[in-house]
Amino acid sequence: MIEFKNVTKAFGNMVAVDSVTFTVDKPQMIGVIGRSGAGKSTFLRLFNRLTPATSGQILVEGTDVLSLKGNAKRRWQKDCAMIFQQFNLVPRLDVVTNVMLGRLNQHGTLRSMFKIFSQRDIDDALAALDRLGLAERALQRVETLSGGQQQRVAIARGLMQEPKIILADEPIASLDPLSAEVVMGSLREIHDRDGITVMCNLHTLDTARAYCDRVIGMAQGKVVFDGPADALTPEAAREIYGAEEGLNESVTSTSISSGAPVRARSNPSAAGQGAQVAEANAATA
Numbered sequence: 490m491i492e493f494k495n496v497t498k499a500f501g502n503m504v505a506v507d508s509v510t511f512t513v514d515k516p517q518m519i520g521v522i523g524r525s526g527a528g529k530s531t532f533l534r535l536f537n538r539l540t541p542a543t544s545g546q547i548l549v550e551g552t553d554v555l556s557l558k559g560n561a562k563r564r565w566q567k568d569c570a571m572i573f574q575q576f577n578l579v580p581r582l583d584v585v586t587n588v589m590l591g592r593l594n595q596h597g598t599l600r601s602m603f604k605i606f607s608q609r610d611i612d613d614a615l616a617a618l619d620r621l622g623l624a625e626r627a628l629q630r631v632e633t634l635s636g637g638q639q640q641r642v643a644i645a646r647g648l649m650q651e652p653k654i655i656l657a658d659e660p661i662a663s664l665d666p667l668s669a670e671v672v673m674g675s676l677r678e679i680h681d682r683d684g685i686t687v688m689c690n691l692h693t694l695d696t697a698r699a700y701c702d703r704v705i706g707m708a709q710g711k712v713v714f715d716g717p718a719d720a721l722t723p724e725a726a727r728e729i730y731g732a733e734e735g736l737n738e739s740v741t742s743t744s745i746s747s748g749a750p751v752r753a754r755s756n757p758s759a760a761g762q763g764a765q766v767a768e769a770n771a772a773t774a
């Protein structure tokens with residue numbers, strides 16, 4: 490159970506996140522949408538404690554994660570993996586080392602400084618890469634991978650944290666449509682199989698509808714829509730985006746060819762996911 494209670498962030502006079510209040514009472518895949526500047530990134534960064542909140546509470550199983558300090562705050566950041574638009578990988582390091590970096594904050598300072606990993610770390614990193622369809626890339630330098638592959642390395646690194654929640658800040662904004670589908674499919678598969686909440690900032694409405702159970706719409710820092718993805722009608726989207734007349738959704742579309750919604754396939758199987766991944770690997774190799 491996660492309860493957001495009047496979560497607010499002001500930068501000087503500018504209120505970027507304004508009294509955000511909602512509850513997540515079971516693991517969900519949540520899409521956060523809204524215009525540029527609506528406060529989506531700031532909201533995720535408050536949740537992960539990358540940015541300090543001005544006021545409010547975020548109760549996770551009854552603990553206010555906004556008030557955690559020191560080790561407790563670091564433990565929370567381990568539990569709450571963050572995926573970024575620009576991947577935030579170390580380009581010159583190989584794939585498997587990048588993935589193992591997800592374990593660093595679980596180790597003591599010395600082991601972290603010298604990047605000393607255990608056999609278990611190595612095995613888990615290879616298993617995470619296998620799950621993301623990238624096992625055969627383990628020893629390749631990250632900078633030689635496509636954007637979609639790099640984002641899947643970042644997701645594998647997030648899995649190494651053994652997170653309870655995954656936050657993704659526009660994870661597909663830099664990707665081509667096919668890679669975007671594979672990355673969103675991977676996040677959905679993690680939600681379905683591991684039963685954890687995935688909260689994802691998105692710029693594309695069709696992606697929110699296709700992959701998310703629930704959509705939170707933000708405008709000027711406030712939650713202006715909160716409902717099932719099916720309720721995200723063109724009228725609702727127009728209100729979230731403040732568009733006076735027609736909102737041309739096609740300009741925000743990530744769909745390729747058929748654009749078949751993945752959510753409609755419900756619980757995409759690991760095999761299905763593997764096939765998608767293989768397809769994207771072939772396309773982006």
Ligand SMILES: Nc1ncnc2c1ncn2[C@@H]1O[C@H](COP(=O)(O)OP(=O)(O)OP(=O)(O)O)[C@@H](O)[C@H]1O
Pocket residue numbers: 500503504505523524525526527528529530531532
């Ligand atoms: N560090 C900061 N200092 C001052 N203002 C900031 C800071 N970070 C964000 N803002 C402001 O807060 C508001 C919300 O920004 P935020 O990046 O959260 O929006 P967003 O919905 O994620 O936008 P986008 O989709 O373009 O990333 C914007 O007006 C932005 O300029």
